[in-house]
Amino acid sequence: MAYPPEKARVVIVGGGVIGCSVAYHLTKLGWKDVVLLERKQLTSGTTWHAAGLIAQLRASQNMTRLAKYSQELYGSLEEETGVATGFRRNGSITVALSEERREEILRQASMARAFGVEVEEISPSELQTRYPHLNIDGVKAAVYLDKDGQGDPANIALALAKGAKQRGAQVLERTKVTGFRRDGRRITGVSWEAEGASGMIECDHVVNCSGMWGHQVGRQMGINVPLHACEHFYIVTDAVPGLQQLPVLRVPEECAYYKEDAGKILLGAFEPVAKPWAMKGIPEDFEFDQLPEDFDHFEPILEMAVNRLPILAETGIHTFFNGPESFTPDDAYHLGLAPEMDNVWVAAGFNSIGIQSAGGAGSALASWMDTGEKPFDLGDVDIARMQPFQGNKHYLFERSKETLGLLYADHFPYRQKATARGIRRSPLHEALKAEGAVMGELAGWERANWFADPGQKAEYEYSWKRQNWFDNAAREHKAIRENVGLYDMSSFGKIRVEGADAEAFLNHISGSDLSVPVGKIVYSQFLNSRAGIEADVTINRLAEDAYMVVTPAATRQADQAWMRRHLGDRRVTLTDMTAAEAVICVMGPNSRALLQRVSPNDFSNAANPFGTWQDIEIGMAVARAHRVTYVGELGWEIYVSTDMAAHVFEVLREAGRDMGAKLCGLHMMDSCRLEKGFRHFGHDISAEDHILEAGLGFALKKGDGDYIGRDAVMRKREAGLDTRLVQFKLTDPEPLLYHAEPILRDGRIVGFLSSGGYGHHLGAAMGMGYVPCKGESVQDLLASDYEIEIAGQRVRAEASLKPFYDPKSERVKV
Missing domain, CATH: 3.30.9.10 (D-Amino Acid Oxidase, subunit A, domain 2)
Known part of the structure; x- marks a missing residue:
């Protein structure tokens, strides 16, 4: 029996179809010293009994890209390796x-x-x-x-393993991984035993391809791999x-x-x-x-x-x-660099679609490991999306009862998970529920999505047409546009960046200029080397040596991991402050009047212009008032210590009653931001979307500031844009948009909507999507006829690069 070597560039743990695919693709990229360890025999966990269905279409473009690649690979593997894969395209x-x-x-x-x-x-x-x-x-x-087609799962895995071995990989069966040697944020050795022998492999990288053992092996590695x-x-x-x-x-x-x-x-x-x-x-x-x-x-x-x-x-x-x-908590598999470590990778939790996913997933992970950057946007499956609590075994047990069945359940828009709920709650949770809040869940956070009227059933009734909350959200939208509304954004990720080098660090990692006065708020992006958007954040300067980076709820961990990996030896500490402060949004043309009722502070443009924050007294509490908006109206986000949040909410609620201040949910926020053309990270902007093509060049530093992605920004400015993010509004008020609907330009499909919803103020469904425009003027781009295809029907749409609502942002700055 062959035993493992003393050293390897990478050790892959697990010999199912996923581990074999990672080994295959790493060797294809020229990696040497690739070692795959399998505790029993290859395919003996779950691969061997898979049904072997191989479909192309997935829920997003890039997941579809990976599935299509798997098909193409399996069609050629037999010729390359001599192992029959049983692959056939039978539709x-x-x-x-x-x-x-x-x-x-x-x-x-x-x-x-x-x-x-x-x-x-x-x-x-x-x-x-x-x-x-x-x-x-x-x-x-x-x-x-x-x-579409089908294949022989075990033989596909064995063909991948043979292909890897033909290029020098060592694939060792009956070799159990027993532990890992850690040095800070790296694993430096993998312990093994086989037929009475044992040893350790020194390594540069480790990949967890342990399938249903992935959670347990992840714990040994010091990482969180939620699956059951x-x-x-x-x-x-x-x-x-x-x-x-x-x-x-x-x-x-x-x-x-x-x-x-x-x-x-x-x-x-x-x-x-x-x-x-x-x-x-x-x-x-x-x-x-x-x-x-x-x-x-x-x-x-x-x-x-x-x-x-x-x-x-x-x-x-x-x-x-x-x-x-x-199965994983969200029915998407886990891929990528584990946020807790710097050389530990994951490819696991494939939710019964491992055969059709393995080729593409192995290829994408190998490319990521080889270059240090994602080959394209993998946010749907990036392991960094998982929250630490989601490794809780009881949580996984309860959620997995539902996730298997969701594969074939109706995939209604806005459908909420029904199991393992109520885990992360805002300090306002019970107060909002008492007033009719209908909760959705994101990253474990319970968030008010809409408010039921008295006597109305406070739960979703799902449909592809107008759902039972459509009119409720319309009234909430109207309040924000015409009066004042309150909504809870305590789920915001909040990362404190503190230390002597905080300013220099943020100027390096951010495309924006953070050399600003204390009290200034900067809207910014973290870019990769291609000027793709890794994070979309607001950065608040709290002191000469301290900032608060505010992130979307779902990306706090990923954003903090990105920051930590670019710290180098700078004197900076990163602290997750998410649970320390609640955020109560006060938005609408009468928001200033409401705040002046409950606070002695000055909320005028002179004292608190847009893009600044100030310390305030509010009721009998203290807080910070941030003058920013994601709904396109005058407004403030009130950051308040969680212990005082309920008091501040009660004060605002009572003071606003005779003004008609309305409690609002996040469906309202999404429809308002679509009217205003504000981008949504993970939909409209991602790691593969160039910041200039996303229309966010205004957020970049003026001049030649040095930051990650700067060279790619300069190259794009010189070469011109290949595509632009365009906003669309349907001319027919009846159809609904969600996302991924095809965009037709002069009768030809040229792209798809990255996000969609209903613009209640403008009276039609709206969306955004990237349209190719290489060598074109803006006038040529907008002169075309556009349609959006919905369930096979084409609907005419207006196109614009400027926001359809308040294009000059005059309402925000009054």
């Missing part, structure tokens, strides 16, 4: 049994066209032609993707006489998928309430193992399936299979 069909699901799959078809995925809408009769065994009763619509195993069921029938090759069939409303496999039918399920497994840990001897059958749990799925595919009633069951799969 896939998704069926809708309700009008709501019909809307969903037609919107997905439109999105597929925007992402360059071939898709065809087919009628029920065409459906039966392509899948003759199907009972089409109740079918409302179907879509067909010609290039669930039981996953499928049956395989006896051979069906005369059964021909068929497309993969998905009937999500019946929680079922069907795959023809060697003349048999595999029926798998993603049931609404899943069965978490191994709360006390995965058995030490687990290898190619099955879990006990639970026919009662599977029976409701089977009953629907026998009706949908009547040949199942005439065919015996050859195999009833129950095997574990790991």
Whole structure:
């Protein structure tokens, strides 16, 4: 038996399809000294029993890019390695049994066209032609993707492993990782044992590809990898006489998928309430193992399936299979550099889509490891999005009951998770609930999204059309535009940057000029070397040696990790202050009048101009009043110590009652910011969006200040823009936009919406998206005819580079 070497450039922990893909792609980039360690045999965890469905279309452009790459790779692997992958493009069909699901799959078809995925809408009769065994009763619509397919999961992994070995990687089975040697924020050695021998590999990098063991292995590494195993069921029938090759069939409303496999039918399920497994840990001897059958749990799925595919009633069951799969809290996998460490990488938690994701995920991670930067925006799956509390085992147990089923549930806009809720609460939580707040959840934070009227059911009723809160949000929007509204933004991430070198550090990491007076607020971006946007923040100078960086709730950890990795030897301390202060927003044309009722301080332009903060007394408390806005109106964010937040809220609430001050939610905020053209990080701006093409050049330093990304800014200024972020407003007030709808310019798809919503003041749905414009003037760009495609229908749209609402920001600065 071969034993591991004493040194390696990288040690990959785990020999499933993901670990094999990472090894394959690192060696393809020329990495030497690549070592993969597998505790048992390759594929023996969850890869071996995967269904092997390989689809192209995912929920975002870049996730689709990765899935399409996997397909292309698997098509060529057999020729490269000689290992048969069983890959074939037999197509896939998704069926809708309700009008709501019909809307969903037609919107997905439109999105597929925007992402360059071939898709065809087919009628029920065409459906039966392509899948003759199907009972089409109740079918409302179907879509067909010609290039989707299926493959042999174990052989795909073995082919990747062979390809890696052919380029010099060492792939060692029966070699268990037993621990890690740490030096500060780095792992310097990996301990192993194999057949009575043991040792340690010195290494530069470690990759956690441990699948359902990823959480446990992550703890040993000093990192947080939130995932939990669930039981996953499928049956395989006896051979069906005369059964021909068929497309993969998905009937999500019946929680079922069907795959023809060697003349048999595999029926798998993603049931609404899943069965978490191994709360006390995965058995030490687990290898190619099955879990006990639970026919009662599977029976409701089977009953629907026998009706949908009547040949199942005439065919015996050859195999009833129950095997574990790991699921993450948000149904997106984990990829990238762990925020807690500087040389520990993760590729795990693939939510039952590991085969179709493995090629692209391995390629993207290898590129990231090789260059030190993401190859493109990977925010959907970046491990840094996970919050520390999400590693709690009880939380994972409860959330995983839901996440498995969400794969096939209706993907309604604004749908909120139902499990593992109420964990992170603002000091205002109960007060807002008492007044009708309907909570949404982001990064564990409970946040008021809208307020129910007295007598109205205070919960979501989901739809692709106008939901039950549409008019509520419209009234909240009206209050902000015409009077004054209050809303809670305590979930803001707040990072204190303090020390003798704080100013120099922020001037290095930020594209903006932070050499400003105490009391100034600077809107800014952290850029990568390509001038892509890694973070979108406001930076408040608190003192000569202290700043507060305010981030979106979901990105605080990622932003703080980015800052820490660029500190060098500067004399600076970074402290997460998120829980220390609540934030109460007072916005609208009458916000100044309301604040003057409750505070003796001066809120005039002369004393507190836009972009500055001041210490204030408010009620019987003290706070900081930040004059900024994300809704495009005169307003302030009141930062107050959490122990005084309830008091300040009560004071503002009582003082505002006779003014008609309205409690507002975050749906209002999103619609207002769309009217004003304010960007949303993670949607409109990301690590691959150049700051100039995003229309944020105004936030950059004037002159030649040195900062990360400066050279890329200068190159783009010289070469000109290839694309621009354009704002759109539909000319028809009825249709709704969410995101990813195709943008058509003069009848041709040129992009898709990065975000969308309804502009209640302007009376139509609105969105933003990038439009190619290389060599064009602004006049040429805007002179074209634009349409947005919604569920296959094209709707005319006005286009603008300036905000549709208050383009000169006169209302903000009154």
